[in-house]
Amino acid sequence: xxxxxxxxxxxxxxxRSRWSVAGLLVAxxxxxxxxxxxxALPLLALLLAPTAWATCYxxxxxxxxxxxxxxxxxxxxxxxxxxxxxxxxxxxxLGLPSVVNVSDESFQPYPTLIASAVAPLxxxxxxxxxxxxxxxxxxxxxxxxxxxxxxxxxxxxxxxYTGADTVGNDIGLQDAYRTxxxxxxxxxxxxETGETITPIWKERQLSGLDIDSRGxxxxxxxxxxxxxxxxxSAPLEAIRYYSPTILSQPYSYTQPAAYIAIKGPxxxxxxxxxAHVGGNWGGWYSNWPGAIGLYRYVTLKxxxxxxVMTVTPHVQFPPITLAEIDSGGVREAPFELTFKCxxxxxxxxxxxxxxxxxxxSSGALAASPALGLVNASGGLSYLLSDRxxxxxxxxxxxxxxxxxxxxxxxxxxxxxxxxxxxxxxxxYPAIGGATQANGGSGGIDLYRETFRARLEKLALxxxxxxxxxxxxxxxxxxxxxx
Numbered sequence: 001x002x003x004x005x006x007x008x009x010x011x012x013x014x015x016r017s018r019w020s021v022a023g024l025l026v027a028x029x030x031x032x033x034x035x036x037x038x039x040a041l042p043l044l045a046l047l048l049a050p051t052a053w054a055t056c057y058x059x060x061x062x063x064x065x066x067x068x069x070x071x072x073x074x075x076x077x078x079x080x081x082x083x084x085x086x087x088x089x090x091x092x093x094l095g096l097p098s099v100v101n102v103s104d105e106s107f108q109p110y111p112t113l114i115a116s117a118v119a120p121l122x123x124x125x126x127x128x129x130x131x132x133x134x135x136x137x138x139x140x141x142x143x144x145x146x147x148x149x150x151x152x153x154x155x156x157x158x159x160x161y162t163g164a165d166t167v168g169n170d171i172g173l174q175d176a177y178r179t180x181x182x183x184x185x186x187x188x189x190x191x192e193t194g195e196t197i198t199p200i201w202k203e204r205q206l207s208g209l210d211i212d213s214r215g216x217x218x219x220x221x222x223x224x225x226x227x228x229x230x231x232x233s234a235p236l237e238a239i240r241y242y243s244p245t246i247l248s249q250p251y252s253y254t255q256p257a258a259y260i261a262i263k264g265p266x267x268x269x270x271x272x273x274x275a276h277v278g279g280n281w282g283g284w285y286s287n288w289p290g291a292i293g294l295y296r297y298v299t300l301k302x303x304x305x306x307x308v309m310t311v312t313p314h315v316q317f318p319p320i321t322l323a324e325i326d327s328g329g330v331r332e333a334p335f336e337l338t339f340k341c342x343x344x345x346x347x348x349x350x351x352x353x354x355x356x357x358x359x360x361s362s363g364a365l366a367a368s369p370a371l372g373l374v375n376a377s378g379g380l381s382y383l384l385s386d387r388x389x390x391x392x393x394x395x396x397x398x399x400x401x402x403x404x405x406x407x408x409x410x411x412x413x414x415x416x417x418x419x420x421x422x423x424x425x426x427x428y429p430a431i432g433g434a435t436q437a438n439g440g441s442g443g444i445d446l447y448r449e450t451f452r453a454r455l456e457k458l459a460l461x462x463x464x465x466x467x468x469x470x471x472x473x474x475x476x477x478x479x480x481x482x
Contacts, residue, residue, distance in 0.1 A: 055266030056139040056219075058287060068214075070138065077212045078135040078220055083126070086261075086284065086291035088254045092129050093297045094229040095119035097414035101301050101481035102184055102233050107342055107444065108307075111173045111185070111232040115298075115414075118191060121224040121260065125290040132222035136289045139209075139217045139264045146203040146263040146272075147224050149190055151177060153199030153276025157241050158257045158293070161199040161277040167234045176232055180241035180253035181300045185232045188258050188292060192225040197258045197292075199277065201270045224260060227292060248301050248352070251294040260290030304342035305354045306430045306479045309446075311337045317455045322468045325397060330456040336448065337477055339430070343443040347431045349422030351482055356430045358401055359411040359476045361386045372461030373398070377417075377424035379409035381460050383453075383473050394469035401475075402452040404434040410475070416482045430479050 062080045063072030073080050084090055095117035102114055122130045139145050151159025158164075159177045168176035168185050175196035176187040188197040193204050204225065209217040242249050261283055263269035268282040285291075312335035320331050346353040360368070363386035368374050373381050382398030389395070401408045411426035422428075431447060438446040457466055 056137045056143065056145065056262075056264035057266070059135045059138055059218075073135050073138065073218070074213055078133040078210070078218055079131045080135045083134075083136070083289065085286040086256060086259050086288035088256065088291075089295060090126055090285075091256055091291040091293040091295055092124045092126050093119065094124050094227065094292070094294070096229055096231065096294075096298050097416070097480060098297065098418075099299050099301055099416040099481060100184075100231055101303060101305050102181075103302070103305060103342065105233075105235070106442070107305075107340075108233045110171045110234050111168070111176070113230060114184070114233055115231040116229065118226055118228045120222075120226045121290050122221050124227060124292055125221065125224070125260065127296075130221035130289075132220065134221040135218050136221070137219040137262060137264065137267070138212065139219065141211065141215050141217060143217065143265050145206045145209070145217060145219060146269075147206055148201055148203045148261040148263050148270055148272065149197050149225070149258060150201045150261075150270070150276045151188070151197055151199050151258045152256050154278075155255045156239065157253060158255045159197075159199050159276075161275050163239075164199075167237050168232070171234060173232060173234070176230070176234075177257070178237070178239065179231075179257070179294065180251065181249060182240045182242060182244040183234050183236045184300060185234045186257055186294070187230045187232065189228040189230075190225045191228055197227075199275050201261075201272050201274060201276060201280065203263060203272045219262060219264075221289070224290065227258075229292075244302075247303065248299060250299045251296070254295050256291040256293040256295070258292040259284070259288050260292070261288045301352065301481045303352050303354075303481050304345040305481045306339050306341035306345060306356075306447075308477055308479055309338045309340055311335065311477050315453050317453075317471070320455070322466060325455075325457050326466045328457070330454050332452055332454045334450050334452050336450050338438065338446065338448050339479060340440070341430065341445050341447065343445065345430075347429045349417060349427045349429060349482055350419040351416075353482050354430045354479060355417075355422065355427040355482050356432070357411040357414075357426045357428065357478050357480075358383075358408060359414060359426075359478050360384070361474045361476075363387055364473060364475075365412055370462075371458065371464065373458075374412070375409070375424055377421045378412050379424050379426040380412060381407070381409065382458060383410060383475050385471050385473050387472065392469050394467060394471050396458055396464045396466035397455060397471060398458050399471070399473055400454045400456060402454060403428065403449075404432055411478065414478055414480060416480070419482065422482070427482065 057070040100115040153161045157180045164177040176185040317331040349355045364384040367388040409426045417425040435449040438448045440446040
């Protein structure tokens with residue numbers, strides 16, 4: 001659950017605010033008009049030829065500054081190289097946690113969102129990712145070029161066109177399809193259009209493409225849509241790939257969940273508005289830059305665990321002057337967490353145990369490395385403002401989170417530490433020394449714990465000078481099986 005932190009720093013008591021016309025020459029006689037018309041026809045045909053011949057070319061290398069080869073770009077126009085395309089095992093990470101946990105309906109009412117993430121094509125499209133400037137195709141100027149997307153509509157566990165969303169529909173969850181894991185559904189959304197990815201091909205016209213020195217549009221990795229991935233718990237059904245009794249199951253099923261294809265003149269492509277199944281997969285797979293899937297990156301665990309119930313939604317720090325904080329002054333405020341745990345859960349940070357962490361925002365994470373606030377294990381010492389470095393936002397200050405009087409290392413992501421250097425990564429036992437039992441029943445125990453947030457001058461890393469402005473930060477409390 002998210003927490004928002006905010007405060008303004010005042011400089012010596014003074015508030016710092018943030019914030020062709022084409023024409024026809026008519027002849028004097030009918031004869032001249034007739035001749036002119038006949039003579040004009042070859043010229044007209046010549047003028048139309050470039051449009052008729054317009055096409056897209058797959059790019060596989062960078063040539064010289066004078067290359068005329070269709071499959072090459074020139075230096076400085078982007079990056080290029082051979083690319084495999086959307087093969088069965090070519091997907092990258094969707095950004096989901098390395099470990100997710102599913103439980104029974106009494107603890108996770110169906111459907112419960114058990115994990116979610118947004119990932120760009122540069123991350124999910126290929127095993128090693130793509131450079132944002134990677135060029136896939138060159139298309140003539142004026143060509144309409146489209147990104148197309150659909151689920152793997154002919155695979156039983158990846159969006160099969162009939163019946164794969166039955167379980168989701170039964171519990172009010174649309175466009176969520178079965179996975180190889182029993183009672184876990186996956187829903188994918190094209191972030192640019194807001195449309196869910198289904199077995200019916202959809203498309204998005206690309207715009208604002210870079211133009212190369214020969215006047216061609218360049219379809220680059222940065223131009224293609226990010227994808228939101230959501231995993232939901234769902235009832236068991238008879239159709240299963242893996243057994244529901246396996247306590248720890250990596251996703252080793254190699255079929256992609258969905259694909260990204262490109263449509264343009266000269267390219268074989270699927271037909272928009274029609275189902276993927278039945279041969280509607282033109283260009284597969286070597287001309288499709290994106291394979292979307294869970295293969296290789298996520299492990300499902302079925303252990304008793306804990307879950308966040310409530311957390312203080314907003315923490316407001318009292319005002320502080322620039323002079324005061326620069327001389328070591330701080331401001332503190334508490335926030336409270338309540339959570340529930342199943343009987344039999346293992347409290348800790350080892351494999352199969354349940355741990356707690358506080359994850360920083362993407363903005364805070366992006367600003368932290370340059371300030372030296374990330375340790376060797378990837379954990380962070382401070383929570384920075386979401387827009388740290390922008391005008392009106394205070395610099396040189398951050399928020400430390402204290403648990404039971406001790407500053408916590410904060411999470412950069414939700415990936416399991418795998419039992420190694422867990423605390424340095426930002427994972428702690430879910431039930432800490434200051435956690436208080438708060439009752440419970442039916443095999444579920446309730447807990448409450450108070451944490452403290454402290455606004456202070458950065459005392460670690462590069463320790464830049466403090467500037468006045470606002471402090472606006474968000475973080476997320478995460479409880480997850482390791």
